[in-house]
Amino acid sequence: MEQEQSFQRSTADPHHDPGDFVAEEKRIQQAKPNYVGVFVALAILTAIEISITLIFPSEEGAGATIGRVPLLLFLTVAKALLVILYYMHLKFDSRLYSYFFGAGVLAFGLPFVISMIFLMSPPQLASQRHEGGAPGEQRPTPNPNAGPPVTLKLQGFEFEFDPGALAANSGQVVRIELQNTGSVEHNFVMPSEPVATLPEPWVTNNGTVIAKAPVASVGKGGFTAPAPGDYAFYCNVPGHALAGMHGIISIK
Amino acid sequence: MSAVGKLEKAGDRVGSHMEQVVSEAQVQPEHAETTTGLDHRKLLIWVFIASETIFFASLMATYLVFRGKTPPQDGLAHLDLNVASINTFILLASSLTMVLALQSIESGKKGRLIGLLILTALLGALFLGGQALEYNELITNGVSIDTNLFGATFFTLTGFHGAHVAIGILWIIMLIIRALRGGISQHNHLAVELGGLYWHFVDLVWVVLFTIIYLI
Amino acid sequence: MATNVLTLPRTSEPTGIWSWITTVDHKRLGLLYLLTAVAFFLIGGIEALIIRTQLALPNGTVVDPSLYNQLFTMHGTTMIFLAVMPLNTGFGNYLVPLMIGARDMAFPRLNAFGYWLYLFAGILLYASFIFGNAPDAGWFGYAPLTERAYSPGHGIDFWVLSLQLLGISSLVGSLNFVVTILNMRAPGMTINRLPLFVWGVLVTSLLIIFAIPSITVALILLLFDRYFGTSFYLASAQGDPMLWQHLFWFFGHPEVYIMIMPAFGIISEVLATYSRKPIFGYAAMAFAFAGISFVSFTVWAHHMFATGLSPVADAVFAATSFLVAVPTGIKIFNWLGTIWKGSIRVTTAFLFAAGFIGQFTIGGLGGVMLATVPVDWQITDTYFVVGHFHYVLFAGAVLALFAGTYHWFPKMTGRYLDERLGQIHFWLTMVGMIMLFFFMHYLGVIGMPRRIYTYAPGQGWDIWNMIETIGAFIVAAGVLVFVVNVFISLRQPKTATDDPWDGQTLEWATSSPPPVYNFAAMIPVNSPRPFWDAKYGPHSEFAENPKTIDLSGGSTAHVHLPNPSIWPLLLSLALTIFAVGIIFGPQTGWILAPIGVVLMFGSFLGWLAQPAG
Structure with missing residues (x-):
């Protein structure tokens, strides 16, 4: 409404030249936007956002019923509009600026972000993403009785690990330090299932990358040792495991 | 009238409307510095900001498509909502001081301008300090840029935003120096406005980042 | 008046190397852009000739596979980023201020910055050869091939950094164009009176401004993968190579139009001038520019049909891709309408423009075929694709740039290019080009994959590959004739008049070559072809009873030019x-x-x- 009026003012008054820079400044001054008020509004909106997140910490349960994410996005857009219209005074400025900014955000930026989300994360993966792993995968929990965290050091080169056999206790926090002494990148990949069920996990590229080591560097990473058993570990750079770059870690 | 003629006429009408948008009022040529009456530099800044929106849109898309691929305990859980919330308030406050700085020079209060600009730069620095605190927390918990996808996307996205804040601080410092040397006055303060536009845009990006990283 | 000129503050020193190094004059920078881009065009052409020689016969042994990979990567990158884009920028730099009646660009120093950055980025890219390892992952550098594990050398690093610099250069150049075109028009030159070439440059600049950030991010992520051990594009560490493709093609498809839009503008100017008619359907042409540029941002995934997007995504992107044909079709019909019943002068420039219409249409139709998902699944990554994009880029952009060169050469240098050599150049180019690119479509359909360094005999490919190679050398001969033509012209005295082609737009309303301040006096602008109006009266259809235009009236006393x-x-x-x-x-x-x-x-x-x- 306010915007409408200011525009009418600018066209109705023949002495008023909205293109003129000095006149434009005057128009902003005349409008006397209450900048402190805008700040208070921004602060209140932020406080609402934060409390929504604190009260409904996840997308499940009560949070889902009130449409937590759409609400948060709505509040964000409201805040963004306040900043754009008042602090960047697009509300009082030439519409040409709004067209450029609108083209950036509305015509190209936003559609790109939305289509990327749909194109790259198909909905069927949603459950997986919430769990943070494959469906049904159980993450081992650290067991304080299993002993202090242990650091296992090994070297990787073409195409071997040295040592090729490692050991840890179930539930123990394990840190891996993979030193790459070869001439191409190597990594340390471990499947979630033991050798008994998965003798050659590299065939299906089963497992998570624990550490990766580019040439002449030390790749670090860690995991909580899973249930007892012998687990294979390998390098999943194509061809490396097949050439013999794998080993066994025994969990007791 | 032929169909083509009608199309041409319709096109002409839309064209004249666009023209009206481009120059809302026809300025007298001998007085006009520019065709649209808008300053070159301000137009440049706005088009540049439009370009920057796509830059951050691409980074945000990267963050969002990889969101959830890393288990929270390996990344997201180490973020502190308190620090981020305080940081948000700091940056919003810096936007307020920036716009008040512009308002002061518009009414010729140069001393107030310099004071508010210094305050803005300090708030910006404080924001960067908060970010450093956050990075430190993550790194001591073993989450760095090469640990996992969360680390990679988080550090890249907030890092580029932080870099923009840092450039904004440098820009404001240059404005302060210029104001002290008498280069800014009531009738010559476009530089403050341009710096302000950039600063508010960086603030705007944070408003969105805060939601997609910490809240959703 | 002569004294006025002498006391002018100068954009640059009048002569000498230093004057060119410190120049901020848009005309000099335009020429620098054009010269540098032609040099890179010739280098890229030599790379293409080596590629074609290797493929002339089955089991070719001219180059080894590794060098072959480097050659086609460098050929693609050079032609796109170092030749065609800067040629467009060069023409834009030289002509836009003249066409809109401005003294210079809005930010002359930014303009110079864009040029030097382009030059250094080009040198940086070619420096990779000195370090023995040029980039070899193709011009679209698909991850994970570009990752450190699979490309351990420095080639990809040179490629990434050079493209980043070129991105900055294009971005500042485009920002400058947008501000110049919106803000520095002569009195009376409204948006719907801009010459179509200026429309083309405006739209191209907007495309660059909105598309470049996406590839900037893509390259930054790749850089982090290569240097800081992140895994954005590594599927082995939960990353996703598809991210590269999305980010790259969100830039890459508009990039195609970034290369072709100024060419559309050149063709529009050339056809109107040599048909002695106003451009047919000016408003439709201008809106077609805007339409193509908007739609070009919604079609990027048609480069990725074979990657297994969902059927819905395939359908949507196929539909938007078909949509591009509508504004493009409008343009082609309007060009035909422009020639229709015109009093045509068949100069070299006109020949190139006419050749452009026919050949570019073939390229466009190939594009429509590729937008059809099942067809794309069959022929993607075959020579059909190679044939298609060379038809739009060589038969499209390069032919148009040649047309523009013959058209504006007298304005830029004050000398004519020889018409007889020009016609030889045209016919060699046309015949060679059709031999070179047309049969690529057929080769693709019968199954020849792209990017193979050699092939076994007896698959029905041999004869076509030989024809293509012969065609490549014919095109090269044409380019040689062109280079000779330019050198001969430059050695002759300045004989070109101010308005050699009976032009329609403002750049002809000043001397050839223009003075450093471009215009002393400005003629009134009441239509998209102000100079024609001034000569023959407003809205006159035919070139009758020309008036003499007195341009000597203006004073240069108040001309204020930027410092070098x-x-x-x-x-x-x-x-x-x-x-x-x-x-x-x-x-x-x-x-x-x-x-x-x-x-x-x-x-x-x-x-x-x-x-x-």
């Missing part, structure tokens, strides 16, 4: 040092990168301290 400046060159040099510092970061302990930053800051301060003029 060395800072653009120093700033771009500092940026390049920074880029080199990143490339050799791990080896040199990252020492060069901070030096580059300090130098950047220093030159930036120097820039700010120097009064713009």
Whole structure:
């Protein structure tokens, strides 16, 4: 409404030249936007956002019923509009600026972000993403009785690990330090299932990358040792495991 | 009238409307510095900001498509909502001081301008300090840029935003120096406005980042 | 008046190397762009000839597979980023201020910065050959092939950093164009009276402004993968190579139009001039520009049909891709309408423009075929695709650029290009081009994959490959004739008149070559072809009873021109040092990168301290 009026003012008054820079400044001054008020509004909106997140910490349960994410996005857009219209005074400025900014955000930026989300994360993966792993995968929990965290050091080169056999206790926090002494990148990949069920996990590229080591560097990473058993570990750079770059870690 | 003629006429009408948008009022040529009456530099800044929106849109898309691929305990859980919330308030406050700085020079209060600009730069620095605190927390918990996808996307996205804040601080410092040397006055303060536009845009990006990283 | 000219503050020193190094004059920068781009065009052409020689016979042994990969990567990157884009920028730089009646660009020093950065980025890219390892992952550098594990050398690093610098160069150039075109038009030249070439440049600049950030991000992520051990594009560590494709093609598809839109503009100007008619359907043409540019942002995934997007996504992107044909079709019919019943003069420029219409249409139809998902699944990554994009880029952009060269050469140099040699150039180009590219479509359909360094005999490919190679050498002969033509012309006295082709737009309303201040007096602008109106009366259809136009009236006393400046060159040099510092970061302990930053800051301060003029 306010915007409408200011525009009418600018066209109705023949002495008023909205293109003129000095006149434009005057128009902003005349409008006397209450900048402190805008700040208070921004602060209140932020406080609402934060409390929504604190009260409904996840997308499940009560949070889902009130449409937590759409609400948060709505509040964000409201805040963004306040900043754009008042602090960047697009509300009082030439519409040409709004067209450029609108083209950036509305015509190209936003559609790109939305289509990327749909194109790259198909909905069927949603459950997986919430769990943070494959469906049904159980993450081992650290067991304080299993002993202090242990650091296992090994070297990787073409195409071997040295040592090729490692050991840890179930539930123990394990840190891996993979030193790459070869001439191409190597990594340390471990499947979630033991050798008994998965003798050659590299065939299906089963497992998570624990550490990766580019040439002449030390790749670090860690995991909580899973249930007892012998687990294979390998390098999943194509061809490396097949050439013999794998080993066994025994969990007791 | 032929169909083509009608199309041409319709096109002409839309064209004249666009023209009206481009120059809302026809300025007298001998007085006009520019065709649209808008300053070159301000137009440049706005088009540049439009370009920057796509830059951050691409980074945000990267963050969002990889969101959830890393288990929270390996990344997201180490973020502190308190620090981020305080940081948000700091940056919003810096936007307020920036716009008040512009308002002061518009009414010729140069001393107030310099004071508010210094305050803005300090708030910006404080924001960067908060970010450093956050990075430190993550790194001591073993989450760095090469640990996992969360680390990679988080550090890249907030890092580029932080870099923009840092450039904004440098820009404001240059404005302060210029104001002290008498280069800014009531009738010559476009530089403050341009710096302000950039600063508010960086603030705007944070408003969105805060939601997609910490809240959703 | 002569004394006025002498006392003018100058955009640059009148002569000498220093005057070219510090110049901020849009005409000189335009010429620098054009010359540099032609040099890179010739280098890219030589690479293409080596590729074609290798493929002429089955089991070719001219180059080894590794060098072959480097050659086609460098050929693609050179032609796109170092030849066609800068040629467009060069024409734009030279002509846009003249066509809109301005004295210079809005930001002359930014303009110079864009040129020097382009030059250094080009040199940086070619420096990779010196280090024995040119980029070899194709011009669209698909991850994970570009990752450190699979491309351990420095080639990809050179490619990434060079493209980043070129991105900055294009971005500042485009920002400058947008501000110039919106803000510096002559009185009376409204948006719907802009010459169509200026429309083309405006739309192209907007495309660059909105598309470049996406590839900037894509390259930054790749850089982090290669240097800091992230895994954005590594599926082995939960990353996703598809991310590269999305980010790249969100830039890459508009990029196609970035290369072709100024060409559309050139064709529109050339056809209207040599048909002695106004352009047919001016408003429709202008809106077709806007339409193509908007739609071009919604079609990127049609490069990725074979990657297994969902059927819905395939359908949507196929539909939007078909949509591009509508504004493009409008353009083609309007060009035909422009020639229709015109009093045509068949000059070399006109021949190239006419050839463009026919050949570009074939390229466009190939594009429609590729937008059809099932067809794309069959022929993607075959020579059909190679044939298609060479038909739109060579038969499209390059033919148009040749047309523009013959058209504006007298304006830029004051000398004519020889018409007889020009016609030889045209016919060699046409015949060679059709031999070279047309049969690629057929080869693709019968199954020849792209990017293979050789092939076995007896698959029905041999004869076509031989024809293509012969065609390539015919095109090369044509280019040679063109180069000879240019050199012969430059050795002759300046005989070109101010308005040699009976032109329609403002650039003909000044001397050939134009003075440093472009115009002393401005003629009134009441239509898209103000100079025609001034000569033959407003809205006259035919060139009858020309009036003499007195352009001597204006005074140059109040002309205020920007100062020459060395800072653009120093700033771009500092940026390049920074880029080199990143490339050799791990080896040199990252020492060069901070030096580059300090130098950047220093030159930036120097820039700010120097009064713009």
